[in-house]
Amino acid sequence: MALTPTLSTGLSGLRASSLRATSAANNIANINTQDYEATRVSQRTIRSSTNLAGGSAVEAQLIGSQNPPGLGEEILQLIEAEATYRANAEVIRTASELSRDLLDTLA
Numbered sequence: 001m002a003l004t005p006t007l008s009t010g011l012s013g014l015r016a017s018s019l020r021a022t023s024a025a026n027n028i029a030n031i032n033t034q035d036y037e038a039t040r041v042s043q044r045t046i047r048s049s050t051n052l053a054g055g056s057a058v059e060a061q062l063i064g065s066q067n068p069p070g071l072g073e074e075i076l077q078l079i080e081a082e083a084t085y086r087a088n089a090e091v092i093r094t095a096s097e098l099s100r101d102l103l104d105t106l107a
Contacts, residue, residue, distance in 0.1 A: 013088030
């Protein structure tokens, strides 16, 4: 049972969620700054077929936004980032438990 793809998926999700929270926090901090260019996070899923276990990951990067930051939208981004961070942390915790249980079974 290969858990590496699961951990990779969870870790990349944590990084993407963290980047979303950082972007929203920066946008909120600069909401009244004249000529501030808001940022957004662009995400895409990367699927791996290099091993039998497969797996996927999220690639995230900051991009400039044409729209000025709005407080409501940025707070929503923070809430979404927190929810996805928690979900990905749970994926990692579950994979760790499965790995531990597998090792206990094999011992």
